Amino acid sequence: MPAPKKHILLNAFNMNSVGHINHGLWTHPRDNSSDYNTLEYWTELAKTLERGLFDGLFIADIIGVYDVYQNSVETTLRESVQLPLNDPAVLVSAMAAVTQHLGFGITANLSFEPPYLFARRMSTLDHLTRGRVGWNIVTGYLDSGSKAAGLHGLAPHDERYDRADDYLELLYKLWEGSWEDDAVLRDRQARVFSNPAKVHKIIHQGPYYQMEGYHLSEPSLQRTPVLYQAGSSPRGQLFAARHAEAVFISAQDKGEAKRAVDSLRRQAVEAGRKADDIKIFAGIAMITGTHQQEAQDKYDDYRRYASPEAGLAHFSSSVGIDFDRFELDEPIHYGNSNAIQSAASSAQANAMTKRKLLERFKLGSRYPTLVGDPFYIADELESWITDVGIDGFNVSRTVTPESFEDIADLIVPELQNRGVYKTSYQEGSLRHKLFSAGDKLPSYHAGAQYRKVKEVHANKEATV
Numbered sequence: 001m002p003a004p005k006k007h008i009l010l011n012a013f014n015m016n017s018v019g020h021i022n023h024g025l026w027t028h029p030r031d032n033s034s035d036y037n038t039l040e041y042w043t044e045l046a047k048t049l050e051r052g053l054f055d056g057l058f059i060a061d062i063i064g065v066y067d068v069y070q071n072s073v074e075t076t077l078r079e080s081v082q083l084p085l086n087d088p089a090v091l092v093s094a095m096a097a098v099t100q101h102l103g104f105g106i107t108a109n110l111s112f113e114p115p116y117l118f119a120r121r122m123s124t125l126d127h128l129t130r131g132r133v134g135w136n137i138v139t140g141y142l143d144s145g146s147k148a149a150g151l152h153g154l155a156p157h158d159e160r161y162d163r164a165d166d167y168l169e170l171l172y173k174l175w176e177g178s179w180e181d182d183a184v185l186r187d188r189q190a191r192v193f194s195n196p197a198k199v200h201k202i203i204h205q206g207p208y209y210q211m212e213g214y215h216l217s218e219p220s221l222q223r224t225p226v227l228y229q230a231g232s233s234p235r236g237q238l239f240a241a242r243h244a245e246a247v248f249i250s251a252q253d254k255g256e257a258k259r260a261v262d263s264l265r266r267q268a269v270e271a272g273r274k275a276d277d278i279k280i281f282a283g284i285a286m287i288t289g290t291h292q293q294e295a296q297d298k299y300d301d302y303r304r305y306a307s308p309e310a311g312l313a314h315f316s317s318s319v320g321i322d323f324d325r326f327e328l329d330e331p332i333h334y335g336n337s338n339a340i341q342s343a344a345s346s347a348q349a350n351a352m353t354k355r356k357l358l359e360r361f362k363l364g365s366r367y368p369t370l371v372g373d374p375f376y377i378a379d380e381l382e383s384w385i386t387d388v389g390i391d392g393f394n395v396s397r398t399v400t401p402e403s404f405e406d407i408a409d410l411i412v413p414e415l416q417n418r419g420v421y422k423t424s425y426q427e428g429s430l431r432h433k434l435f436s437a438g439d440k441l442p443s444y445h446a447g448a449q450y451r452k453v454k455e456v457h458a459n460k461e462a463t464v
Contacts, residue, residue, distance in 0.1 A: 005419045008381055009392025009434070010412075011058040011105065011281060012049050012404055016088045018080040020060065021396040022285060023314060023364030024307030026080060031305075031399045037086060039094050046095035048401060049102055052408025053422055055433065056103030056134065057095070058228070058248070058281075058394050059088040063109045064145025069316035070324045079310035089121060096129040103430035104129065105228050105246075107136040110167045111160065112149045116211055119174040122225050123217035131221030131429030131439055136228040137243070139164050142317060158235045166206040168243055172447040173202045175224045178215035194218070221439050224447050226431050232260050233345075241267035242446050246279040246434070252360075252368060254388050256346065257282055261389045273444060279391040279434055282384060285369040285398055288406050292373045299371045302398055303362060311361030312354070319344040328355040367396055374414035381411075382420060 018026045018033050026033045035041040049057055065083055066076045076083050092104045106125070108118065125133045139160035140146065146154045155163070183198035203212050229244035231237070237260075240247050247264055251257035265275040287302065289295035316323050319334060321344075326332055334348040343366075352360070363369055370377050384390055397403050415421035426432065429439040441448045 006385060006391075007422055008385055008415060008420050009055045009279060009281065010052075010407075010421075011056045011103075011392065011394045012045070012054055013058050013060065013283065013394040013396045014045070015060040015082060016086040016091060017082050017084060019082055019310065021283075021365045021367060022302075022306065022398050023079055023081055023310035023361075025302060025305055025364060025399050028302065028305045028399045030402060033397070033400050042091050042095050043098045045401065045404065046099050046102055048404050048408055050099045052404070052412045053425060054102060054408075055392070056105050056430065058105040058136065059091065059107060060136075061085070061088045061107035061109070061138075062142060062145065063112055063140055064142030064148060066142070066313055066317040067144050068320060068322050069313035071322060075309060075313040079307050079313070081310050081314050089125065092125050092133065093128050096132060101132070101425035101433070103132045103134060103226070103433065105134040105136050105226070107138055109138050109140045109145075110164055111140045111146070111155075115167050115170045115209060116174070116213065119171050120216045123175065123215070123220050123223075126220035126222050126225055127217070131431070133222070134226030134228050134246070134430055136230060136248070137164065137168075138230065143320075144317075157233065161231070161235045161239045163208045164239060165242075166208040168447070169206060169450075170202075170204045170209050170211060172224065172450040173204055174215040176441070176447055177450040178202050179219050181219060184218045222429050222431055224441050226434065237264055237267055240264060240278065241271040241273070244278055245431070245445075246281060248281050248283065248394050249390075250283045250343070250367065252346070252350070252366075254384060257384070257390065258388045265389070271446075277442075277445075280389070281392050281394045282388070282390050283367040283396060284384075284393045285363070285365060285367055285396045285403075286377055286407060286411065287369065287371045287398060287403070288374055288377055288410050290373065290410065292376065295372050295376075299363075299369075306362065306364040308358045308361040308364065311364045311366065312357055315343070315357060315361070315366060319347060323354050323357065326354045328358075329353050363398070365396060374410045377411055378414045378418060378420075381415070382418070385420075 014020060016036060018036055025031055062082060065073050066081050067073045069075055089106050122133060122135060143154045178200055180198040184194050185192050199214060201214055204210060226245050227243055228246045228248065229240045230248040231239060232249055249257060249260045251260060261280055264278060264280060268278050269275050287295055287299045289298055312323050330353065332353060334344040360366055370380050395407065412421060416423055432439050
């Protein structure tokens, strides 16, 4: 018997804003992204995604504004380049209430929030969703965000990851070690809700974070949310190899993507994990129709509303370079960026001039765009899985809601016919749906070691 085909994973990629990745398309007459600040926008999206058996909704976020291009926020505000922008976490409860299986990957910047409070927020959401929450770990890349938060500016790139390692260690202690599995009794007759002997004080004295206290939340289904990460710099990959369960990569072609995938999987093995312990998602957009010409016509229609300049303004802040200063064909030295190093390195390697960037952003986005009927797109998706070694895709929206509706109604059935996409959801948590290995972190993950609590004082102060 032939081995069963690998199932493709799909996340919808969105943001609690008007403009996200494919800039300018909010002006399309069929686009409803201007309704991003209503619950109905998000609950209807969640129902569409669950109908299409999407694995998750991956919600991006930034702290700060894109103010590098022309040294101002004028283009950012005029084109709604991720501004205005609302909090992603508060959307989840409403969407969870109208779905049963859809996962939620929430981007949260660890640089601006105490880990003690963040641990409670994620545990709360894991409870309310019955274990369908993931966290996209980011350290920030906008100098404007650091200044708005009262800091002098963005910390050096690699130092941000050093801080993140300390942050994660403290979170593991809270999520995994503070409450034992059987600490909560809910015993009405004995008047014991929680067994005090099984709830432990955490003492953490790290290089960046210090705390003494108990996790405020009882254990949720997953305890630690599924851990996503998107950094592809050398230091970012080192961080991912230790912590990440899913990694989001951005690559213009399969060759660039495969180099990133091979590097990530090699470093996971070097960190004591298996190569396939990390699910890797590539960013992509899809425009489809019932036949090839319909898809092409739709793409041509979308292009009339897209804003390449808005894409350039976005990319300026991503790499820390004001592209307005350059002529169209003038060589650009990208240098050693303190923002998104992998984006700057890729642009430097491909000698991206302003003209080339504007051509790349013709749909307002730097992500690859597949245009074609469901048969063509299914072929391409399978090729990315087979040739590159990724596990799935973060699909950015173009015109909403039709871009995700088209995937659910046209592309998903074709993938199912080929046996490369699920026909129903597996029961259980987001982690179990992704890995089929239970709800909790596997025993060999770095965070699992903090489940063992060592009592060091009579008053149950514990180091983990």
